[in-house]
Amino acid sequence: MSADYRDSFDLLERKWQARWERDRVAKAPRLPGGREFYCLEMLPYPSGRLHMGHVRNYAIGDAVARFQRMRGARVLHPMGWDSFGLPAENAAIKHGTPPTVWTEKNIATMGEQLRRLGFSYDWAREIAAHRPEYYRWNQWFFLKMLERGLAYRSRRAVNWCGSCRTVLANEQVEQGRCWRCESVVGRKELEQWFLKITAYAGELDAELDRLAGWPERVRLMQRNWIGRSEGALVRFPIVDGAGPGAAAGGTLEIFTTRLDTICGATFCVVAPEHPLLEGARAPATGSAGASAGALGDFLRRIGGRDVSRAGVEAEEKDGVDTGVRVRNPYNGETIPVWTANFVLMEYGTGAIMAVPAHDERDFEFARKYGLPIRTVILPAAGGTPIAGAAMIEDGILTASGPYSGLASGEARRAMLADAEPRGEARGVVNYRLLDWGISRQRYWGTPIPIIYCDQCGAVPVPDADLPVLLPESVSLTGEGGSPLAQVASFVEVRCPRCQGPGRRETDTMDTFFDSSWYFYRYCDPRNGAAPFDPAVAAAWFPIDLYVGGITHATMHLIYCRFFAKVLRDLGLVGNGEPVANLLCQGMVLKGGTAMSKSKGNIVDPDDMIRKYGADTTRLFTLFAAPPEKDLEWNEQGVEGCFRFLERVWRLLMPRAGALAAAALPEARDGSGDARRAALRRKVHQTIDRITTDIGRRLHLNTPVAALMELLNATQEFAKDAAPGDDPYLKEAGLTMALLLQPFAPHVSEEIWESLGSEGCAALAAWPAADPAWVREDEVEIPVQVNGRLRGRLRVPPSIGEEEIVRRARDDGRVAAHLEGRIVRKTIYVPGKLLNIVVQ
RNA sequence: GCGAAAGUGGCGGAACUGGCAGACGCGCCGGACUUAGGAUCCGGUGGGGCAACCCAUGAGGGUUCGAAUCCCUCCUUUCGCACCA
Numbered sequence: 001m002s003a004d005y006r007d008s009f010d011l012l013e014r015k016w017q018a019r020w021e022r023d024r025v026a027k028a029p030r031l032p033g034g035r036e037f038y039c040l041e042m043l044p045y046p047s048g049r050l051h052m053g054h055v056r057n058y059a060i061g062d063a064v065a066r067f068q069r070m071r072g073a074r075v076l077h078p079m080g081w082d083s084f085g086l087p088a089e090n091a092a093i094k095h096g097t098p099p100t101v102w103t104e105k106n107i108a109t110m111g112e113q114l115r116r117l118g119f120s121y122d123w124a125r126e127i128a129a130h131r132p133e134y135y136r137w138n139q140w141f142f143l144k145m146l147e148r149g150l151a152y153r154s155r156r157a158v159n160w161c162g163s164c165r166t167v168l169a170n171e172q173v174e175q176g177r178c179w180r181c182e183s184v185v186g187r188k189e190l191e192q193w194f195l196k197i198t199a200y201a202g203e204l205d206a207e208l209d210r211l212a213g214w215p216e217r218v219r220l221m222q223r224n225w226i227g228r229s230e231g232a233l234v235r236f237p238i239v240d241g242a243g244p245g246a247a248a249g250g251t252l253e254i255f256t257t258r259l260d261t262i263c264g265a266t267f268c269v270v271a272p273e274h275p276l277l278e279g280a281r282a283p284a285t286g287s288a289g290a291s292a293g294a295l296g297d298f299l300r301r302i303g304g305r306d307v308s309r310a311g312v313e314a315e316e317k318d319g320v321d322t323g324v325r326v327r328n329p330y331n332g333e334t335i336p337v338w339t340a341n342f343v344l345m346e347y348g349t350g351a352i353m354a355v356p357a358h359d360e361r362d363f364e365f366a367r368k369y370g371l372p373i374r375t376v377i378l379p380a381a382g383g384t385p386i387a388g389a390a391m392i393e394d395g396i397l398t399a400s401g402p403y404s405g406l407a408s409g410e411a412r413r414a415m416l417a418d419a420e421p422r423g424e425a426r427g428v429v430n431y432r433l434l435d436w437g438i439s440r441q442r443y444w445g446t447p448i449p450i451i452y453c454d455q456c457g458a459v460p461v462p463d464a465d466l467p468v469l470l471p472e473s474v475s476l477t478g479e480g481g482s483p484l485a486q487v488a489s490f491v492e493v494r495c496p497r498c499q500g501p502g503r504r505e506t507d508t509m510d511t512f513f514d515s516s517w518y519f520y521r522y523c524d525p526r527n528g529a530a531p532f533d534p535a536v537a538a539a540w541f542p543i544d545l546y547v548g549g550i551t552h553a554t555m556h557l558i559y560c561r562f563f564a565k566v567l568r569d570l571g572l573v574g575n576g577e578p579v580a581n582l583l584c585q586g587m588v589l590k591g592g593t594a595m596s597k598s599k600g601n602i603v604d605p606d607d608m609i610r611k612y613g614a615d616t617t618r619l620f621t622l623f624a625a626p627p628e629k630d631l632e633w634n635e636q637g638v639e640g641c642f643r644f645l646e647r648v649w650r651l652l653m654p655r656a657g658a659l660a661a662a663a664l665p666e667a668r669d670g671s672g673d674a675r676r677a678a679l680r681r682k683v684h685q686t687i688d689r690i691t692t693d694i695g696r697r698l699h700l701n702t703p704v705a706a707l708m709e710l711l712n713a714t715q716e717f718a719k720d721a722a723p724g725d726d727p728y729l730k731e732a733g734l735t736m737a738l739l740l741q742p743f744a745p746h747v748s749e750e751i752w753e754s755l756g757s758e759g760c761a762a763l764a765a766w767p768a769a770d771p772a773w774v775r776e777d778e779v780e781i782p783v784q785v786n787g788r789l790r791g792r793l794r795v796p797p798s799i800g801e802e803e804i805v806r807r808a809r810d811d812g813r814v815a816a817h818l819e820g821r822i823v824r825k826t827i828y829v830p831g832k833l834l835n836i837v838v839q
Numbered sequence: 840g841c842g843a844a845a846g847u848g849g850c851g852g853a854a855c856u857g858g859c860a861g862a863c864g865c866g867c868c869g870g871a872c873u874u875a876g877g878a879u880c881c882g883g884u885g886g887g888g889c890a891a892c893c894c895a896u897g898a899g900g901g902u903u904c905g906a907a908u909c910c911c912u913c914c915u916u917u918c919g920c921a922c923c924a
Contacts (some may be wrong), residue, residue: 175921220843221919229923256924269924317922347923354924360840361922432923553919623864624851630917632851640864650879692855702853705863712863782859787905789859816891827904833858837904 001750005649009613013746016760017118025762026065026120030524031539032074038540039065039077040519042548042556046081046106046128050113052588052595052621052633053549055605059618060585060627060700061547062119063742067694068544069120070741070766076540077120078522080127081107084135084511086164086180089444093478099444100472103130113605117614118745120762125525129514130444134521136467137531138513139449141563143460144570150196153458157273157345158437160188165478166441167192169510170434171225171555179555193448193507194435197562201226201431203576204561213581215628218553225554227432231257232416233349234425236268236326239334252276252326252337255348255430258358260411262330263400264376265353266366268337269319271345272302276337277322294320295339302341317342317365328353329424330415331401340365348430356390363390376400377408436559438510443474443483445508453495453502462496468504482506515556516563519543519578534572541573542580545698547627550584557582583698586630588621595633603633615744616642622743623704644708645747648740651715652733652751655726659733660756662726667770669727675717676728682713683735684773690739691769700743707739730755738767783808784835785817793834801828808834 001008020026041061044054065077081103088099095102107128114121127134145151159168163183167190172179197204205226208219235251254268270276280295298320319340327334342361343352356366356373366373377395394408403411419425439448447468449461461468471490474483484490484506495502517531523540524532548556557579564578587594590601608617620641625631652659670676690703714732717725733755740748741761752761776797781804783791791814793807805826808814814836821838828834 217843217919224842224920227920227923231924254924258924315922342922342924344923352924359924361924364922430923550918626852629845629852634851634865636865637851644864697855699855701851702863705853708863780859784859784905787858787903792859825904827858829858833905835858835904 001653001754003650003654005646005747008649008750009615009645009746012750013116013118013614016746016749017115019749019760020118020120020762023760023763025069025760026075026077026122027124028076028078028122029074031536032076035073036540036544037065037068037073037075038519038543038545039068039075040522040543040546041079042546042552043080043082043515043518044110045085045087046083046103046110047087048106048109050110050117050605052603052605055117055617056588056621056631057547057549057585058114058117058119059621060583061545062618062745063622063700064545064547064694064698065120066742066745066762067766069762070738070764071695072765076522077122078125078127078525079114079119079121079123080125080518080522081129082511082515082518083107083128083130084445084508084514086166086442086444088130089442089476089483090478092444092476098472099476100130103128116609117605117618120745125522127518127521127525129446129511129518132467132469133526133528134518135446135514137517137521138446138509139461139466139468140463140531141517141566142509142513143449143463143466145195145566146460148566148569150199150566151193152196153191153193155189155191157187157189158192159185160190161185164442165481167437167439169437169512169555171436171558172510172512190439192437192439193450193505194437195562197436197559198431198433200562200565201228201433202429203565204433204558205431207561207577211577211579211582214579215582215584218550218557218582218584221553222558225433225558229257229430229432231255231428231430232259232412232425233428234259234262234329234353234419235423236328236353238324239327240323240325252324252351253349254351254353255428256353258355258408258412259415259425260394260397260400260403260406260408261355261358261376262328262353262415263397263403264355264357264374265328265335266356266372266374267335267354268326269340269343269352269354269362269365270322270337271343271350272299272339272341273345274339274350276324276351277339280322295322298339315341317361317368319365319369329419329422338369346434347432358390358392360390360392374399380407436510436562438513439507440510441482441507443470443476443508445511446470446513447484447508448505450505451493451495451502452505453498453500455500456495456497458505459495459497459502465496470508482508484508512556512559516559517567519546519560520567520573531572537572538574542575542578545581545583546579547583547585549587553584583627585627586625588631588633590633592632608638612638612642613645613746615645615746619645619704619744622700624701626699626701641704644711645744647715648711648736648747648751651711651718652736653754655718655729655733656751656754658726659730660754662730664731664734665727667772675720675722676725679713679717679728679732680773681776682710683732684769686710686739687735687767688769688774691766694742703739704743707736707743710736710739735767737761738764779831781831782833783811783814784833785814786837787835790814790817797831801826804828804834805836808836 001012039061041057065075069075083103088103091097091102092099142151159173161168161178161183163181164178168178173185176185178185205228208223211219233253233255235253238250238252280299317340319338322337322339324337325334326337354362356362357375358377376397376399377391378398380395397403397406397411403415416425416427447470449468451459451461453459471487474487476483491504493502493504520532520537523537527533560578565576567573568576590603593599595602620638623641624637670680686706689706693699693703737748737752738761748761778794779797781793781795782789783793791811795804824837826836
């Protein structure tokens with residue numbers, strides 16, 4: 001290696017990357033004995049090249065993995081590819097490259113980039129979702145869910161992205177737009193496969209409380225997404241079915257969280273898609289009632305409703321009287337049933353009671369159509385309700401028959417208890433979360449293992465016939481629905497049940513299916529007989545640290561929790577929560593915004609590696625901001641990190657020969673020498689500080705700062721070199737090498753080796769701080785008078801209050817501030833501070 | 840609109856449990872070495888004041904011997920949800 005770091009980094013980084021591979025530094029045992037640590041980063045989509053967001057994500061994970069390995073844990077730190085998905089298919093449509101070829105090429109490129117960055121992955125465990133040996137287990141899980149009634153087929157209105165030409169799950173619609181391509185999402189009626197995530201809604205919600213290692217923010221987003229609400233289902237008997245769909249004698253069931261307001265219900269509203277209106281949906285041909293025409297018109301208008309339910313702004317409330325009349329079971333009153341655009345079929349029963357006096361939306365609607373508004377809740381604090389607005393808070397009931405005078409909470413309980421035995425109402429818990437639609441009308445995904453038969457219906461593909469392979473050489477045009485439907489050799493099969501003619505399902509699975517369980521596969525990646533060995537997974541799980549972006553807070557991170565619970569119920573895993581600790585790293589910005597091609601503000605990791613090396617690139621991403629905050633890319637900051645490594649190099653490498661020959665100091669060596677003692681204290685304090693920063697606080701920027709301080713101190717020490725200093729320099733140098741390992745592993749290794757150590761630093765034990773050196777034998781205590789700093793005293797840490805106060809009075813400056821005043825009290829925080837309160 | 844998080848030098852950030860505000864780095868200023876420096880090294884760097892000292896963590900109030908940290912009100916920014924009955 002050259003004396004100049006600038007000329008050495010490329011060579012030495014490659015040298016150590018080869019060495020790590022040869023020595024299998026990152027290899028995890030099949031079954032960990034002793035303390036295990038599963039360190040995981042979200043697997044990338046192989047889009048072509050790494051971006052800085054990946055580098056940051058993986059630098060964080062690798063720092064922790066390397067640290068834990070040196071701390072003696074058996075570390076599982078794997079990497080793989082989320083390799084099914086739309087971009088591969090779009091590339092095929094655009095350039096004619098088969099998705100497999102495009103994907104494998106990208107995996108090769110990006111894998112090379114990851115190796116060049118020196119991340120310590122156990123590559124023997126690499127997985128890729130698009131390979132049959134992986135996706136066959138998607139199919140297997142799907143069939144298991146089908147057996148348990150957790151996968152089902154249903155026709156319903158779903159989110160449709162016209163640009164991606166496929167269905168999207170609710171979680172994949174962000175502000176009315178496609179999460180991938182950002183085009184406006186419409187609605188479409190389709191026959192789809194759904195996973196019954198709602199069966200676990202209660203558990204998914206309740207267990208959020210126990211995820212102490214997750215950021216509060218993510219738990220909150222999930223809680224809101226699941227949207228648990230307690231309320232009641234109430235049946236309103238239909239007394240007049242004059243309208244088209246309903247017959248008298250039936251009931252209209254509504255969901256409400258405000259049963260206490262029911263006596264203020266002046267009408268009901270059903271969603272335009274509600275079954276009550278079934279008969280009116282057909283083109284109006286003179287059904288009964290004057291309103292039929294208006295109702296028909298309305299439903300036609302709503303039916304063709306702007307594909308873009310996107311409505312960043314909600315449309316104006318719009319509705320019509322259906323002619324149906326129902327009776328309020330609580331006061332016997334007959335009220336009209338309307339239908340309107342603001343009631344959603346997907347939520348609750350698709351029908352509500354409208355209480356305009358106590359609900360903003362109902363209020364707005366009643367105003368517009370001149371419907372009655374009746375106050376039944378008075379503010380608990382007294383006073384009169386404000387006119388011109390709905391009073392939505394809880395209060396005291398009025399005009400509610402026997403319930404008048406009760407507080408809202410008691411009233412809800414009492415009203416429910418009274419009506420339940422009569423079958424008029426029952427308490428329920430409702431969720432906003434909907435079942436997960438997984439059918440995608442695309443090619444590049446896992447085929448859904450179902451065969452349709454006219455005789456037998458939807459028949460699961462038998463286990464023995466898995467995997468259902470994706471056919472190769474499919475012509476992809478982006479036109480005409482599911483590409484697989486065009487492939488006769490794929491579609492046409494025998495029914496496994498009756499051997500009659502059948503057709504394969506031609507939709508593929510949402511790729512979030514792939515990533516919902518991949519981390520179990522890492523535990524046992526080559527198992528051909530099962531998705532993984534439960535005993536092996538049990539040994540590694542739960543994941544000790546999962547690092548990734550916040551973008552998946554309500555998608556991947558909720559789906560994978562759902563899977564964990566299903567897998568638990570299948571007896572494959574013991575714990576329904578897969579991730580113990582979650583770290584959501586911030587984005588990498590340039591000029592205040594996320595890097596993107598369209599903004600032209602991309603920093604290419606390869607350019608950085610070429611110019612500064614992998615160590616500097618990693619170091620900067622860790623140093624520039626705490627992991628969970630956004631990071632502003634600043635090349636001058638990168639150069640600062642490069643300079644730091646240069647200084648480390650210049651300090652230690654020219655002395656390497658001498659230091660290699662020197663012995664390390666004995667435990668108490670240097671105590672009598674102020675310079676040496678100061679250096680040793682700094683060394684051990686740095687060990688102590690970095691160990692807690694990474695291990696307990698997961699701070700990665702402050703350790704880098706601490707290393708810079710250690711370098712400054714060591715440099716200072718080396719400047720006034722004295723004979724016999726070498727052992728102390730050696731201790732500092734070797735410690736620096738080890739402490740650098742999580743942050744700049746290549747330089748770490750080269751120094752470690754040059755200073756005469758055997759084996760890789762990556763496999764060395766993390767240094768232990770000697771408490772005797774961490775402790776200062778003299779501390780500087782700030783002395784305050786009335787909370788203002790007036791002096792500092794150098795004292796032994798064990799000094800008593802009386803003694804330090806006596807010394808403080810002797811201090812000229814402090815004494816000046818005590819002059820002529822009466823000391824009221826003194827506060828001494830041992831080792832920290834002295835405050836003298838006067839007058 | 841509802842919910843959450845965050846506001847600290849010119850900049851990124853530090854300050855662990857309420858105890859010296861501004862660690863570390865960038866930038867900037869000055870100096871040394873140099874034909875030269877955008878290399879390296881040394882020194883300085885929150886504001887005011889020659890000084891003692893005063894002011895300072897978005898604004899205002901409070902608790903406390905002591906607040907960037909805890910409480911209240913407000914402002915700003917970012918994020919999430921957005922007719923969920």
